[in-house]
Amino acid sequence: MVDGIDLEVRRGECFGVLGPNGAGKSTSIRMILGLSPITAGSLSVLGEPIPAAVRSVRSRCGVVPQSDNLDVDLTVAANLRVYASYFGLKGRVVAERIDRLLDFFQLGKRREAPIEALSGGMQRRLSLARALINDPELVVLDEPTTGLDPQARRLVWQQLRRLREEGRTLLLTTHYMEEAARLCDRLVVMDAGRIMDQGSPTNLVARHVEPHVIEVPMEQAGVPEVGDLAAVRTVHAGDTAYLYTAEPELVLDRLHAAGQNTHFHRLANLEDVFLRLTGHELAEE
Known part of the structure; x- marks a missing residue:
């Protein structure tokens, strides 16, 4: 549940929503993706109104959910191929994107491996690759490194920074303060469904403590x-x-x-x- 939140994400930035479990982070994400109702106010994503244009907005977004939901009956490459079909992508376009994404996320040598043979960090990176298969303008990441060991977490951070450098717009929810400080250009601090303050990590620290x-x-x-x-x-x-x-x-x-x-x-x-x-x-x- 959220209480009158108000935020604006700028194109090309990594915007964070920092708060503990139950703060309203995932609820906010669900509203942005048209999965939860908006009971008051208005919401637009990529310049389109939600929920009226939700199908169009989803086609322009990539989503990394809080828990991996990869198809364990398919190989690494097949997971990407099947997901691409949901966007009507096929042929050479898909083949080239799969090759590029597997190289980007250091999974090239695992392309024919079953999902169960991957470590938790590798599965997370595959979820990130899958979210990019449709070349999205906005990538929504809900607690992208929860459950990862420190080494795997830092590898994911490195790849998220590279995505931001490419000009992708990232919307990130997290309860890891170090993650927010390292990745986010700006962020909001949420608690009990309310935004307590917002700004860059450096400015928030200077302003309050x-x-x-x-x-x-x-x-x-x-x-x-x-x-x-x-x-x-x-x-x-x-x-x-x-x-x-x-x-x-x-x-x-x-x-x-x-x-x-x-x-x-x-x-x-x-x-x-x-x-x-x-x-x-x-x-x-």
Whole structure:
């Protein structure tokens, strides 16, 4: 369920929707694809109204669903060939696109392999290749790297960056803050069906949180000793105290003087933005 969301995706950018499970990300995607009803307001995709022009819009989009739904009875190449037929594509056009996409996603040596012989990362890359078989203007990616190991996730990120460099428009939902920061030109932060704020990752961080964060375990009895420092904003979440500041040396000196050596100093990120906007952490699964 979503509550009066308002967003605009620009041609050629990677636009992200960042939020936890249940934030309304997938519902938003379903409305964009004409799969869920719009109860208020208006929606246009690629300049065409939804739901009136949904068939035309879908023909111009590529979709990577949250869960792979590849046909396990077909080979890698056959999955692409059958999917291409849904768009009326056949012959040399399809053969050339399959060759190009398999090379792009590093699956050329697996073209005749059954789906069950592929790793999870390979299956995800095949889903991405399938979404591009109709040469779409807009590629919609719903949690594209959920369940992947870090190495496979970074390979997918690399290929998504290449798609953006080619001029593709990408609409990405994710609950991985690093994914959003690495890929998105702009994004919205969603929680409980509402858009909390939007902008570039860098601008969102600068707008909402101090540049430095020092994480201190709550069992450290001396954490309150920095509470009198005007340059520090302290937030408690879970078993950790987050000390936000533009003057990290001042805070670190005070912690070291108090014998508090179990702490972690880092730069602020989108996780901190989400915590500031919503009052709770963005759980990564």
